[in-house]
Amino acid sequence: METVVAPVTEGSSPPPRPNALSGSSRVAVGILATRLTGLARERAIAYFFGNSAVAGAFRAAFRIPNLLSNLFGEGVLSAAFVTVYAKLRAKGEDEEAEEVAAAVFGMLALVSSVLVLIGILIAPLLVDAIAPGFEGGDRTLTIRLVRILFPGAGALVMSAWCLGVLNSHRRFLLSYSAPIAMNATMIAALVLFGTRSRPERLVVYVAWASVIGSVLTFLVQLPSVLRLLPAFQPILDFRSENVRTVMRNFGPVFVSRGVVQISAYVDQMIASFLGAVAVSTLGYAQIISVLPVSLFSMSVSAAELPALSSVVGSQDEIAALLRKRLSSGLRRIAFFIIPSAVAFLLLGDVLAAGLYQSGRFNYANAVYVWSVLAGSAVGLLATSLGRLYSSAFYALLDTRTPLRFAIIRVILTTGLGVLFALYAPQWIGIDPKWGVAGLTVSAGMAGWVEFALLRHALGERIGKVGISAGFATKLWFTALIGGLLGYGLKLSLGVNHPVRLATLVVLLYGAIYFAGTALLGVPESRSTIGAIARRTGWMRASR
Numbered sequence: 001m002e003t004v005v006a007p008v009t010e011g012s013s014p015p016p017r018p019n020a021l022s023g024s025s026r027v028a029v030g031i032l033a034t035r036l037t038g039l040a041r042e043r044a045i046a047y048f049f050g051n052s053a054v055a056g057a058f059r060a061a062f063r064i065p066n067l068l069s070n071l072f073g074e075g076v077l078s079a080a081f082v083t084v085y086a087k088l089r090a091k092g093e094d095e096e097a098e099e100v101a102a103a104v105f106g107m108l109a110l111v112s113s114v115l116v117l118i119g120i121l122i123a124p125l126l127v128d129a130i131a132p133g134f135e136g137g138d139r140t141l142t143i144r145l146v147r148i149l150f151p152g153a154g155a156l157v158m159s160a161w162c163l164g165v166l167n168s169h170r171r172f173l174l175s176y177s178a179p180i181a182m183n184a185t186m187i188a189a190l191v192l193f194g195t196r197s198r199p200e201r202l203v204v205y206v207a208w209a210s211v212i213g214s215v216l217t218f219l220v221q222l223p224s225v226l227r228l229l230p231a232f233q234p235i236l237d238f239r240s241e242n243v244r245t246v247m248r249n250f251g252p253v254f255v256s257r258g259v260v261q262i263s264a265y266v267d268q269m270i271a272s273f274l275g276a277v278a279v280s281t282l283g284y285a286q287i288i289s290v291l292p293v294s295l296f297s298m299s300v301s302a303a304e305l306p307a308l309s310s311v312v313g314s315q316d317e318i319a320a321l322l323r324k325r326l327s328s329g330l331r332r333i334a335f336f337i338i339p340s341a342v343a344f345l346l347l348g349d350v351l352a353a354g355l356y357q358s359g360r361f362n363y364a365n366a367v368y369v370w371s372v373l374a375g376s377a378v379g380l381l382a383t384s385l386g387r388l389y390s391s392a393f394y395a396l397l398d399t400r401t402p403l404r405f406a407i408i409r410v411i412l413t414t415g416l417g418v419l420f421a422l423y424a425p426q427w428i429g430i431d432p433k434w435g436v437a438g439l440t441v442s443a444g445m446a447g448w449v450e451f452a453l454l455r456h457a458l459g460e461r462i463g464k465v466g467i468s469a470g471f472a473t474k475l476w477f478t479a480l481i482g483g484l485l486g487y488g489l490k491l492s493l494g495v496n497h498p499v500r501l502a503t504l505v506v507l508l509y510g511a512i513y514f515a516g517t518a519l520l521g522v523p524e525s526r527s528t529i530g531a532i533a534r535r536t537g538w539m540r541a542s543r
Helices: 023-049 053-072 074-090 094-121 123-130 136-168 172-177 180-193 199-228 241-272 276-309 315-356 363-376 380-395 400-428 432-462 469-493 498-519 523-542
Strands: none
Touching: 023 053, 023 172, 023 180, 023 199, 023 276, 023 315, 053 094, 053 123, 053 136, 053 199, 053 241, 053 276, 074 094, 074 136, 074 241, 094 123, 094 136, 094 241, 123 136, 123 241, 136 172, 136 199, 172 199, 180 199, 241 276, 241 400, 241 432, 276 315, 276 363, 276 380, 276 432, 315 363, 315 380, 315 432, 315 469, 315 498, 315 523, 363 432, 380 400, 380 432, 400 432, 469 498, 498 523
16 A cells, blocks of 8 residues: 555645745744744843742743643644644545534633633632742732733633644644744833833733733634635534544543643742742743754654654555654754753853843843753753654554653652752752752653653554664764853853853854764754755845
8 A cells, every 4th residue: 555645635735845944944933933032022021020029920820821721732732633634634535624623623712711711710729739839929919910811821722723723734834933922012011111110010011911912823823724724614513523533632632731731830839839039940941941842842743743644554654654754853853952951051051141131130040040951951852852752652643652651750750859859959958949950850850761661662663763872972972062162161251241152152052063963974964054055045045
């Protein structure tokens, strides 16, 4: 039987032009644009709030309603909806695919509306559960912010539905750049009200701006989605077997996503016992640590999932193609994630200072953030590669295997997190505030266990697939050389000019890494350099 991957049918995306960006590149470009505006937003937040209790209240409040968008958002829809929708389109069943999309929209609209209302009503209970260490004014402010932010989370759920449809049609750029609207709205609020409002009042304005931006994120995608679904009408009809398949997939993925989110919330819960400033520090560090995961792991995984889900053929043919695509994707992810981990470990203060140091945020705050980034380096590669392994299971319509391993990961993260964050500092005689770094170390260790389980289980399904030790050694060696030289440059220049220092160190580090890996014969290095040269040349020629 011939293996087929997403044939072009009526309504499908046309074949890419020779100079068109690949799917993962379009995802990366969209995410990069979003993350850059997000970093500008975070720099503005750092300027006006610093590493303060108000910033901690905002971080905690922002995370609570975000549970809704995370549980019903991109990850769940990718595994439950996109896998079914993309396969229907690959078979030419566009009408049935559109009905599935309409039914999923109706389900999400109903469920998210009910949960938004419940979240607003029980906000005090949620704050007590997620940030039990908050008391007095910190708790009161956090409750108020949670109630404001919940409707925005509902809008982000519907935005994720748009993303699922667009991705299935290989329309990646708009869906991943749409959150720029939310970042721009929040930045505008900070600029307009920042100099004339107390922090406690300003943070309320920023929360309302986040809600407006969330709605805009949904609305900017909707016209393109409606053009792809010309007969779209929201329905609540679950008689279709394909809709029931989505619902069956949705349950395990929902629980799996929930388990992973529980891990993040447990981290915040533990951090709240170290004070609101520790919660704020954890948030600042996570903004940086998720950047390479978003750019290089999420972009590859998001672009590969529709293609993997569209494969039809015999079991051996499907397994062979999955191994081929996964091997390429894993190498691409590792090529960028390994130097990111080394940068977090050796140059985290330079990165944090370059991004945040201004106004109320000083270098001591940057060093505090560095400790959390260094902990993140422990499991960065494992969690990034594990995301693609999970996508392979979802493409095989197996949502339960990743769930089992996610539960193991959360149990380990929780136990180790309590140990490392709350007890280890006093055992080794350091300030308890440094325990927040133990949270990311524990998460990294648990991430390696989950990664090993995913790789082993997938190998039994489709055959062994991964990156070779020789390839990984070349990347780690070159990254460490570049990181040590960057660290030396920091020592020689001092830390008085954070933006200039970060620029010089990152440029030196990047140049050494790309040059070194190219000399060692790493094809991903040469192809990346070549792609950049072609793109810049193409852009100059097109002017």
